[in-house]
Amino acid sequence: MKKELSRIDQDFTTFVKEIKSKIISSQYEALKAVNKELINLYWDIGKNIVEKQEQFGWGKSIVKNLSDELQKEFVGIKGFSMQNLWNMRQFYLEYRDNEKLQTLSREIGWSHNVAIFHKCKDPLEREFYIKMVIKFGWTYRVLDNHIDNKSYEKYLLNQTNFDNTITEKYKHQAKLAVKDEYNFDFLELNDEHSERELEIGLVNKIREFLTQMGSDFAFLGNQYKLEVDGEEYFIDILLYHRRLKSLIAIELKIGKFKPEYAGKMNFYLSALNDTIKLPDENPSIGIIICKEKARTIVEYALKESNQPIGVATYKLTESLPSDLKGLLPTPSEISQRLESLLETTDNSTLDKETIN
The missing domain is CATH 3.40.1350.10 (Trna Endonuclease; Chain: A, domain 1)
Structure with missing residues (x-):
C-alpha cells in the first residue's frame, strides 16, 4: 500500500512540474507578445510625430503638448513622458530606412533599444548588440557595460x-x-x-x-x-x-x-x-x-x-587604439559574421529581464 501511495505521489509531483513548466512557458510567450506590441506602438507614435511635424511644420512643442495630454488620459501608465516620446521619434528616424533593424528591434526590450540607438550609430554595430541581447539574454546593465567597453570592436x-x-x-x-x-x-x-x-x-x-x-x-x-x-x-x-x-x-x-x-x-x-x-x-x-x-x-x-x-x-x-581601427573587417565581412550569431539561438534560454 505504501509503495502504491509513493508511486502516486511521484506521478503527481511529475504532473505538477509539467503544468508549472507549461505555465512558465506560456507566461514568457505572453511577455514576448506584449513586448512586441509595445515596440510596435512606440514605432507608430514616433512615426506619427515625424509625419505631423513634416505635414504641418510643427516644432518641438508638439512633443511636450502630446506628453501632457497622454499623461492626463492614461494616468499611472508609464512610457508617455516627454523624453520617452522623443525616444520614440528618434527610434523611427534611426530605423525607418533599415528593415532588418526594424524587425530585430521587436525582439528586445524598449530600454535595450534606447541604449543601442542612442549610443551606437553604425547599423552593423546596432545589429551586433541587438543580436547579442536576443541570443544571450543580456540585461540592460550588461548591455550598457558591453557598449561602454566597446565589445563590438x-x-x-x-x-x-x-x-x-x-x-x-x-x-x-x-x-x-x-x-x-x-x-x-x-x-x-x-x-x-x-x-x-x-x-x-x-x-x-x-x-x-x-x-x-x-x-x-x-x-x-x-x-x-x-x-x-x-x-x-x-x-x-x-x-x-x-x-x-x-x-x-x-x-x-x-x-x-x-x-x-x-x-x-x-x-x-x-x-x-x-x-x-x-x-x-x-x-x-x-x-x-x-x-x-x-x-x-x-x-x-x-x-x-x-x-x-x-x-x-x-x-x-x-x-580603442587608432591603429587597430583600420584592422576592422569590411562591412560585408562583418555582415557575414553577424548572420551566424543567431543560427544556434534557443529562445527558451533567454533571460526574462530581456523584456522590460
Whole structure:
C-alpha cells in the first residue's frame, strides 16, 4: 500500500512540474507578445510625430503638448513622458530606412533599444548588440557595460583559435568572452610595473577586474597550483565562466607576446582538464593577456594548438587604439559574421529581464 501511495505521489509531483513548466512557458510567450506590441506602438507614435511635424511644420512643442495630454488620459501608465516620446521619434528616424533593424528591434526590450540607438550609430554595430541581447539574454546593465567597453570592436578584432577548438554550440559565446584588449585603468599602475604587481593589483580590485572581463566570470583563485608528475605549476589567475561552464586560465605578461606562451598555456589547459575539470564541465579555455602583441605572430602561434586559447592586450587608459581601427573587417565581412550569431539561438534560454 505504501509503495502504491509513493508511486502516486511521484506521478503527481511529475504532473505538477509539467503544468508549472507549461505555465512558465506560456507566461514568457505572453511577455514576448506584449513586448512586441509595445515596440510596435512606440514605432507608430514616433512615426506619427515625424509625419505631423513634416505635414504641418510643427516644432518641438508638439512633443511636450502630446506628453501632457497622454499623461492626463492614461494616468499611472508609464512610457508617455516627454523624453520617452522623443525616444520614440528618434527610434523611427534611426530605423525607418533599415528593415532588418526594424524587425530585430521587436525582439528586445524598449530600454535595450534606447541604449543601442542612442549610443551606437553604425547599423552593423546596432545589429551586433541587438543580436547579442536576443541570443544571450543580456540585461540592460550588461548591455550598457558591453557598449561602454566597446565589445563590438573587440569581438571583431579578437584573436583566438576557437573556430577549430570549440564546438559550434559554444563558439560564439566563447569568442565574446575574450576581448582583443582589456582596460585596466582602475589599477592606477605606473608604466613600469612587474607581472606580480599587475596580478596583485587585479586580485585586490577583483570586482573591477571581473566587470572588465564580463558578467559571467567568477574568481576561483590566483597562483592556482597544479601538480603534474610531482612537479608544481602555478596559473596566474583562474576564473570560471558560468554560461560556458568552463575553467578560464589567465596568464599575465607585461611585455610582448611570445610564441612559447601559447605552448605553456596549452600545457596548463591539458592539466586542468585532466585534474581539475568536473565531468559535466566543458573543456578549459586559456586567455593570455600581454602588454603588446604582433597579430601575425599570434596567428601562427595559435594555428596548431589543439586547446582553445585567446591572446589579448591590456591598456592602462581607456580607448580603442587608432591603429587597430583600420584592422576592422569590411562591412560585408562583418555582415557575414553577424548572420551566424543567431543560427544556434534557443529562445527558451533567454533571460526574462530581456523584456522590460
